[in-house]
Amino acid sequence: MKTHKQAKKELTDRITALEDLIKFTRENTYYEKFCLHCSSVMQVKLNGERAQEKKYCNDACRSSFHRKRNQKAVAYFLKKKKKKNDS
Ligand SMILES: [Zn+2]
Numbered sequence: 624m625k626t627h628k629q630a631k632k633e634l635t636d637r638i639t640a641l642e643d644l645i646k647f648t649r650e651n652t653y654y655e656k657f658c659l660h661c662s663s664v665m666q667v668k669l670n671g672e673r674a675q676e677k678k679y680c681n682d683a684c685r686s687s688f689h690r691k692r693n694q695k696a697v698a699y700f701l702k703k704k705k706k707k708n709d710s
Contacts, residue, residue, distance in 0.1 A: 650670070652670070653666040653667055653668045653669060654667055655667070658678070658680040661684055665677070665679075
């Protein structure tokens with residue numbers, strides 16, 4: 624025979640299990656978008672903190688993107704300087 628106490632414990636256990644499932648589902652729902660640098664598909668968590676701002680697949684890719692951009696800027700600056708000196 625099931626007692627009141629047992630029924631209450633069963634209810635609490637089931638609710639705890641469901642709460643864990645909800646938490647897991649929230650943490651593991653993601654969408655996919657392209658990395659701005661290497662165009663590989665990356666997974667962005669829907670509810671992650673600052674996840675929406677994610678632009679690059681990893682830190683190496685981000686620094687590589689900025690290094691290349693800086694190199695381009697320096698090359699442009701040098702070209703401009705050379706032109707000025709030539710004229
Ligand atoms: Zn990348």
